[in-house]
Amino acid sequence: MNTLLSILLLTLSILLATFVLQISKQLNHHLEKNSKPFDMVIGAKGSPLQLVLSAILHIDNPTGNISLDEALRISKNPMIKEAILVSYGDNYRGYRILGTSDEYVRKYGATLKEGKLNTKNFEAVFGAEVAKKLNLNIGSSFVSSHGLIQNEIEAHDEKPFVMTGILAPTGTVVDQLIITNLESIWKVHEHENEHIEYKKHKEEHKEITALLLNFRNPIGALQLSRSINKDSSLQAALPKFEIDRLLKFLGIGFQAINGIAMAILLVAGLSIFISLIKTVRERKHELALLRTYGATNFQLLKLVFLEALFLSLIGFVLGWFWGRVSILLFSNLASDTYKYHLEISSPNMQEFLILIIVIFMTILAVIFASYSLFKLNISKILADA
Amino acid sequence: MIRTTSLRFTYQNTKTNTFYFPDIDLSFEQNALILGPSGVGKTTLLHLMAGLLIPKKGNVFIGNTCVHQLTRNQLNNFRGKHIGIIFQRTYFIKSLTLLENLRIREKLSKKTTDPNRRRQLLEQLELTEVRNKKVHELSEGQRQRLSIALGVIHKPKVILADEPTSNLDDKNCEKVISLLKKEAQICKSNLVIITHDQRVKLHFNKHIIL
Incomplete structure (x- = not known):
């Protein structure tokens, strides 16, 4: 006994x-691996940790949208090595749909396993895990729904997506995402704008959710983050710093x-x-x-x-x-x-x-x-x- | 050969008087009975001879060895090699079989093991059939014989038996005594039995009365 x-x-x-x-x-490993590809995130004002969690790790809600013009203006800064625009806010059966460029997928080292990459509007590639869970075939179409939580009510029925490819597993957040181009995200939401009178100006008022940046040297990142946080309506967050802070909180537990x-x-x-x-x-x-x-x-x-x-x-x-x-x-x-x-x-x-x-x-x-x-x-x- | 000289012993923490033991001097292959009423210190004397207790005074000689001048580890070694003890109650390693009990006894004696000796002993004690049984599966008589086997397997110089017949009927008593005598002869050792059993007296010439 x-x-x-x-x-x-x-x-x-x-x-x-x-x-x-x-x-x-x-x-630790997961957070580090996923935040590593980017030196900085720029998004709407709010909690920097929230910005990192939403734009990089895709687990929180976005802090808001930022204007495309402003994002493009910032990305012209000579200290920036590369800039990737991301737009999100829709989901398909609980999996986030991310509007971005091919660069994004490349940054996480994801390669195509089946099919082809999305080239036209309303084409989407699936992360390995999403493809496995949803069990969809290449060529099948699906309808996104508004928000980040699965719901049938706010479905964008009239604008179906087509699945064109599946990515190989990477062990990163990409596995959990459905990736399309920025245009598609804008087009899905166009009808919403139609009610508003800005229709003809919509080109100028296009919005994205966040801007992911890499710098030529770390000093550039610090300088830009200071100037953005002080002088603009945007906020800049450093993933590494925010993740370290998060781990410190978790560390106590x-x-x-x-x-x-x-x-x-x-x-x-x-x-x-x-x-x-x-x-x-x-x-x-x-x-x-x-x-x-x-x-x-x-x-x-x-x-x-x-x-x-x-x-x-x-x-x-x-x-x-x-x-x-x-x-x-x-x-x-x-x-x-x-x-x-x-x-x-x-x-x-x-x-x-x-x-x-x-x-x-x-x-x-x-x-x-x-x-x-x-x-x-x-x-x-x-x-x- | 075993010899004791003016052994005295006092138990700590008790009010009993000091035990004064008569000197014992047994020549080669000589056997002896130690007799006396209970409480007179028979078991104490046996344990002194086995080196399990340390005397207040006096000494025990086995062969040429002065038992109580050995260090603790030397004494352990010496006891394992040259002394065989048969206890009044039978004690074994419960989780092992009869044969395993014998083997552990042989191993700890640090003498070279002799499979023939083991086989013959089991044969003589009629234990061959049950050698692979766990000790708790043995009958009372088999256990008694196993405890004899454990006392003599390593051919000790001295075999010490503490009331080996107290729980036995006449027939088994005879059997055990003759087995002990026979084994002592085979091992060429001194057999010392303490007892108050009248039946045993007839089998031995030398009586030491406490």
């Missing part, structure tokens, strides 16, 4: 520790869970120690008998240690296994909510370090328990008939 409890506690703590490590590691895992690990160590003492007490006859056979204290200690090590290793392996199973379960949940899935990876260095800690803890428990082992009064134990 006691033994079972020790294993259970150890399993639980290893589960928590490896789970948190994996999540934080993969999340991870640390808390890690702290809990460590506390449970400590309890598990204590429980191994108690179970060892109990083992020594319950098997004092056998241990005393082995002493009369010529076994040294060290040999008995080795025996007890091996037993404890066995428990620890079982606990560790079970904990690791269930940790990965939890990642799998969590991944299914996360991919529905955040359109992002976690990978099941093989053991890594940090987990190896945890194993070393567990073994060290076992050794410590055995050293403490050895006192009761050395204290055994063989004569008394064997004479008490």
